[in-house]
Amino acid sequence: MDASTIGLLVAFGIGSLIGLERQQSESAGSFAGVRTFPLVALLGALVSLFFPSLLPILFGMFLALVVVAYVSKIVLEGDAGMTTAIAMVLTFVYGAMAVHSEEGLTLAVVFGTVTAALLAVKEPMHELTGRIGPTELRATLKFLIVALVVLPLLPDGELEALFGLNPRFVWLMVVFVSGLGFLGYALTKVLGPQAGIGLTGLLGGFVSSTATAMAMAEQSRRNPELATISAFATAVASIVMFPRVLLLVAVVAPELVASLAVPLAAMTAVGGLLSLALFARIRAGRKPLFVPDNPFRLRPALLFGTLFAGVLLGVDLVSAVFGAGGVYWAAALAGTVDANAITLSLSKLALDGDLAATVAVTGIVLAVVVNTLVKIAIVWLFGTAAAGRLVAGILGTTAAAGLGVVWLL
Structure with a gap:
């Protein structure tokens, strides 16, 4: 035919x-x-x-x-x-x-x-349409301007004037953080506060658990009644990161999977059990009867974008100073923003024989652990103390489990 x-x-x-x-x-x-x-x-x-x-x-x-x-x-x-x-x-x-x-x-x-x-x-x-009020309409228009007007206009490439930063990539993270908050609001309107925010954490974890932590921290600060469910969403997003990292390694360097699966599985199991316990507490408690307000807030997203850009510059600086001998330093610093990039880099180096498999595995786990700890700091800085304590308990224990397994192995 x-x-x-x-x-x-x-x-x-x-x-x-x-x-x-x-x-x-x-x-x-x-x-x-x-x-x-x-x-x-x-x-x-x-x-x-x-x-x-x-x-x-x-x-x-x-x-x-x-x-x-x-x-x-x-x-x-x-x-x-x-x-x-x-x-x-x-x-x-x-x-x-x-x-x-x-x-x-x-x-x-x-x-x-x-x-x-x-x-x-x-x-x-x-x-x-009948359920969308003036506030939601204005918030939608603002988000569309940020995502569909500003983002395409920014140059897509490393600029010397910005010390090698890619403006579009950094702004993409701003769009993602603000978009997650907006998505959480929309899902909350449809599914209710608990289900909507929990689903936002799950979906956000597949893209950027760090950005999700920022969005959920801001949610808890604006609406303290949702601190517990926001902490749960942050924990879920973090746990999703572990199998996501393992999947990336399986695609790039399958021979590392066996060594990496043990610490990541331990972190997934510990974090999953603690999150389920928190979820049971949420189900047993009184459900909130309101929907969060102010669905679009650009200021927290801009703060995160600034932090993100600063850490990217720091990673480049550490790599330039320490070279190949600074793998762990680079992994730890890269983990403060995102574990995906350093995971792919170390996996490729191990695949090409430029890096020992044990060093690559340790570096990846270190990046994941640091990224997990960073989410605790984000919630403490930008969220409420109640959300911070819950996230610290779950993710702190999860990070300790990962480091413990690596040390034993």
């Missing part, structure tokens, strides 16, 4: 999917339905495939036809909704994209599916 045939079939499938949704929702009325939409997609695909020079003209004619049908719908049914008309125009475009190129085919499938999904969730989206 050649690419043209596949494109035509995909165009027909996209049109059928959107048409089926419009027919079932009964939103289109007499405007269009399950038969019209696949025909529209095929029209766009066939014209684009066999008469590409006529595509702009026929698309203009098609738009005029849609306008006539839309006006007739208003006159006959008194319904001025434009959703179906816009969906029909998009269906024509998706059909043309499906046969244009391989990239066009992929985009047509993605956006065609997204269009059908948006059409299908009309009621939930209207309900969600």
Whole structure:
């Protein structure tokens, strides 16, 4: 089956999917339905495939036809909704994209599916819109500016004027910290404070447990009633880091997995058991009956970004001064920000034979332990004393278990 045939079939499938949704929702009325939409997609695909020079003209004619049908719908049914008309125009475009190129085919499938999904969730989206107040709307706009406007404008490369720092990479961490806080607020609105914040910790641990600790510390300071669940989320994010590090090593240097699995498994087990005990305490206690306020706060994220940039400079300085002999120093300092980079670096050095396996394993565990201790410091500095005590108890014991296993081995 050649690419043209596949494109035509995909165009027909996209049109059928959107048409089926419009027919079932009964939103289109007499405007269009399950038969019209696949025909529209095929029209766009066939014209684009066999008469590409006529595509702009026929698309203009098609738009005029849609306008006539839309006006007739208003006159006959008194319904001025434009959703179906816009969906029909998009269906024509998706059909043309499906046969244009391989990239066009992929985009047509993605956006065609997204269009059908948006059409299908009309009621939930209207309900969600009714629950969003001015505060949430302003917070969303601020976050979008930070993530989608400022981030792409920053240079993506190491600048000598900033001592070799990459501005976009540092700002990406700012976006992530502020985004985690915003995600926690959104999940809290939907799932409730306990489930929402706990899930935020779990998801954040897969990306950056350090940034998650910062977001949760700020959450506990703004809402002391949530100190316990914020501490639990921080602990969960930290525990997720251990198997994540092991997975990175397994990809880069599988021969290190056996030696590294023992201390990381010990830390996972100890931290997991203590976190489960804290979770049982949360379940037994009175659930908070409120939702945290102020969903977007940039200042804590900027503070974390500044700290992050400073430590990156410190790692480069230590590496330059001590060289290969400063592996442990570099690992400990790198662990104050994130364990991923130093894990990948040491694993690659061990794989290439430039570093002894035992040194690489010890360095990775040291980075993980230091990163775990840093989360305790973050919660104490930026969170409440109650959250700090809980995190210190869980993660302090977890770090001690990891160091103890390495010392015994």
